[in-house]
Amino acid sequence: MSGINYSEKIPNNVNLSSDRTLQRALEHWQPNYLKWWADMGPESSQNMDVYLRTAVSVDPSGWAHFEHVKMPDYRWGIFLTPPEQDRKIHFGEHMGEAAWQDAPGEYRANLRRIIVTQGDTEPASVEQQRHLGLTAPSQYDLRNLFQVNVEEGRHLWAMVYLLHRYFGRDGREEADALLQRNSGSEDSPRILGAFNEKTPDWLAFYMFTYFTDRDGKFQLCALAESAFDPLARTTKFMLTEEAHHMFVGESGVSRVLQRTAQVMNELKTEDPAAIRRAGVIDLPTIQRYLNFHFSVTVDLFGADQSSNAATFYTTGLKGRYEEGKRTDDHVLKSDTYRVLEVKNGQLNEVEVPMLNALNEVLRDDYIKDSMAGVARWNKVLEKAGVDFRLTVPHKAFNRKIGTLSGIRVSPDGHVLTEEQWNANVDTWLPTPEDRAFVASLMGRVVEPGKFANWIAPPVMGINRQPIDFEYIRFN
Template sequence: MSKIDYSEKIPNNVNLAEDKTLQRALEHWQPNYLQWWQDMGPDGSTNFDVYLRTAISVTPDGWAHFGHVKMPDYRWGIFLAQQEEDRKVNFGENKGMAAWQDVPGEHRANLRRIIVTQGDTEPASVEQQRHLGLTAPSQYDMRNLFQINVEEGRHLWAMVYLLHKYFGRDGREEAEALLQRNSGNQDNPRILEAFNEETPDWLAFYMFTYFTDRDGKFQLNALAESGFDPLSRTCRFMLTEEAHHMFVGESGIARVIQRTVDIMKQHRIEDPNEVRKHGVIDLQTIQRYLNFHFSVTVDLFGADQSSNAATFYSAGLKGRYEETKRDDDHVLKSHQYKILEISNGSIVEKEVPMLNSLNEVLRDDYIRDSIAGVGRWNRIIEKAGLNFRLQTPHKAFNRHIGSFAGHRVSPDGRLVSEAEWASNVRDWLPTEEDRAYVASLMGRVIEPGKMANWIAPPPVGINRQPIDFEYVRFN
């Protein structure tokens, strides 16, 4: 069923009306979701008509409709990618078996844990970003923020559907809990620490959507390989929407850099203090923000060695990134992988069973993908004739999870003393002064086509609309 039925109270392409018990359960959850959106969704957006993209099909050709929608009226729903005929489990000890259409009893607890952890990240990012609309640098950017927000809300629906349909009372309770936890709440925080960090300004937002939503890309790709077919189909469609989130991050940082280097060239300045006098964000501050968001996101992949990751893979629940494109036996019992650890005061490579290091495999895939985008940012700086280059820090830098937690490592990968860390950390991570300066630039710009001083305009508009299109109507 590729088309999505919007005549239903809950839009869907899963024939929800044929399962009255499930339909009633989800319709009971729906008002709680709408209340959460009212309380924790984008601040002050209730009366805005926003030029949003709405899924109308799950096939790649013409899957979305664009039009102005009042934010609380956005139609969230349940959309699964089309089912692949005769799909198999492609990895692990069940490799070659028919993909599961129902939850195998022996994997019930692990599947629920995977779905809940992924589901918890979706509303968390909405909560982290809820005040950013008040300081949007343009209508174009405000619209992109709101598009991401409504899609993260829909991704929550995707996970809640799986919990309700396949996990009975436990699933219903978990679905309720997804609305009860809140990002940064001291008593009931989100599960993963990166989703309890504040996103106080638009530079942080662009870094989050570039780095942390990229973690979403890799996690969803690994789950799209799952032998549990409903989870695979759910994640395959979520990836269609996730691509836009990373585009917002990469293009947003590119536009910040473009504006900064334009000012540097125009005034023939390089000193960051001089750059700041012109109301743009110096490249050194961008590097420190990059270091922070990269390191926080790298922690999301978990410990370097993990028996849980091995269990998920061997059971066929969670694969590797692009599992089916890899040229090996997809069982991995005899395979090794090199990880890093600290030994005798040095960072050294160590060979370990690949099954136990699958978190590190996914992390390394993520790092390679992240570095490619940073290279594209550097081409903007290079084209301006400047010698400065952005770079991702060493993966051991500023870690709080895994074998590097509790160790001080410089961005270039050196073990350093506490004293050396303390004397350099202001050059490596955003300071209070950095954040205060960036915050001082934040102010809402709402005139169509106009941009805040610190960011360049985008090269093209959304859905072939002009840059000065009225992307948000303030009613």
Template sequence: MTTSINYEDKIPNNVDLSSDRRLQRALEGWQPKFLNWWGEMGPALENQGVYLRTAVSVGREGWAHFDHVALEQYRWGIFLSEPRQDRRIAFGENRGAPAWQQVPGEYRADLQRLIVVQGDTEPASVEQQRLLGLTAPSLYDLRNLFQVNVEEGRHLWAMVYLLHAYFGREGREEAEALLFRNSGSPDSPRILGAFNEETADWLAFYMFTYFTDRDGKYQLGTLKESAFDPLSRTCEFMLKEEAHHMFVGTTGVDRVVQRSADLIREHDTMDIAAHGGIPLEIIQRYINFHYSVSLDLFGSETSTNAANYFTAGLKGRWQEERRTDDHKLTEDAMFLDKPGADGIWTQEELSALLLLNLDLRGEYSADCQNGLNRWNKILSDAGIDFRLSLPHVGFNREVGVYSDFHISPQGTVLDAATWEQCRAKWLPTSEDFTFVRSLMYPVYERGRIASWVAPPRQGINGKPFDYEYVYLP
């Protein structure tokens, strides 16, 4: 394995792909199918070059090169992070044993399933965002959208490589299926619900890259701990790319809140819809929706599958090696907050092994709060007495212990009638979507931006905001 990436091969890689002719031929056979999928389901807006970053090394320094590249000529490839010498399994019943370089037979099905589910999310987000370029608020934003898209495509390659290299015929069939399923398809939808939702406007895109890509960060973080070393190294490099996706979401919502705050002050009213801004109440409803849908991606709070994955060493906890317990959890317990039909909340003490999804979700929620703190500081600095908030973890849930209950954003258990009466206050309405989409018109001139969002504080890779980030026909 080498640190640098070989761009001479048909498929760029740092795994010495040319030394395994059978694997190379298999992946080269999958490549045109990927390119066909990209042509049909990738970005709809034609362009003649995008200022993209391309990985040139997996090392800590100097790993990316920036230049204008036509999207269809982007060099997708297979990149694993640098190997750790004598890496040991950090958790579970095999703790302390050497990390696996091949798939143990007894864990083959479980590892394949984990890789397929992760792999299925990557092309799904590209499909969800296919039409967004047609309404980009600036060339800067258009460039960021395309950067996210090509890297999600590369993350698909990362999972497909593992399927081809380590799972034989079944792995190759699963790799084909990753291109067969499509987001929102009635016949062959994506595996996870959040990846079948529509992303039809740029506020939804910023929310998706803040909340849903952040879920991806935490899922990749647990797989980075895996005893299966090729999966661990693959996810470690994916996390490096994923950071930019969350940056797009964080700063995107920053800029929407900033513009709304500016309009509130300029016109001395919270009702800024008539002035081309997005009211804070609508922003809050978008937060409520995207946060709650993303929470469902963590699965049920109690999970024997998660416990078994941990015990076997397949999937660890977030930052497992920084934890100070015994990394086996056979004697540890956690508390789960549970609602009752009488509206009373209680706590149930359960094995920490059974509550691993809850543990990961807690890390995620704390991270999400950082964004709310940023956005509320913008409002505070503007002298606006309004605060955005994360809804209760039981709000609007379709998975887990809360899915059979109607729970308000404040955590109150409601009857069905009260929920239906109030849901328009808490979740985006058809009127909200219609209004937000009415603002979505393209701005492709250098240095200009749509009226509903503030410009960024700085450009990409030291370039100014008015740089020609995308060449359009």
């Protein structure tokens, strides 16, 4: 079960050839996917040979193979982790029952909605990033961008397989619609707001892959607990690939900080204007980018109180992050959780039923994980002898979803008037001038081993290759 059959038109480890109707349906969808990739995937990349990893096994160790391949020829496929024998549902009202191998009729609509929403994020991020290859700071970074892109494409395939296999005509129509919506489109935008934002430059890309792909990690972890076994097995393998995307973001920002700190020490100044004149990104601008991408991403977890979240948990469709490590009763009917509300112009915590607060539980787990990486970024500055420290803004800052939507809160958690917000917002969120400055630094560097002035080289190359390895062959 751990091996993947690459001899078939659609590589898979689900014995696709045994279901001719399903195979034909997916083979009918495949050309539409390839057309979407040609139209909306990485710009001007069709003829490049890219050093990509391809899954050859779903075994966590030794699962990937590296070689140069043209991205349109990448073997996207359908890979599920092996089934767990006698797997039982371990939370909600069906706890102790056998995990479902098919979608129960009464839960089909909610399951389909969950799968469609997850599936919609995958092509959206490819669309958001499609122009970045034209301004890559190195071959190493260009290769990492393309690796993220092809894996997001494969994650789309993962969700499309579930829709085709388990949801009949409705599933096939939803799979088609995943290629018809486009990030930022006025007529048919992507479902979630963060996936309609632009990713115009590489600092935004690193922040996106650190913060927004981390949301992906937490959502996939919650779905990997699902009583619907095919969804759980699909998302477990997606998590193996997702780890690289977060690495790209964390290491990318670290390298930007390293280079900025180096220039600050050389010039013996903390003046942002002097740093910019030297052609690197000043630390306050990096903080503003962090604030923006963090706040946009925490909205992805949904409203702080949600009857849908309660329903998804109680019925076994979606668990919590690391559900199996928690020591409560995994039913939660008598449990409470503290969420924020604004009262008399101040943020206060109020206890609510935990089942209704499960979005907030997942959001808080995410924030804790995000803060750990920001602490590692600060170690880069500390090691360089720079006093500046990056901070994670308050979770009520710049919110557009839930109880905190539209309430003006500073990064340190103080409720503000509209006038106070307007007077300070340009010190907290990227301004058009910030974005124009960062854009002015973006220019493609293609010589192996060379890097743009605003970013430091990585410590090591991909798959133990040297840093000056030819990751991209421009044909």
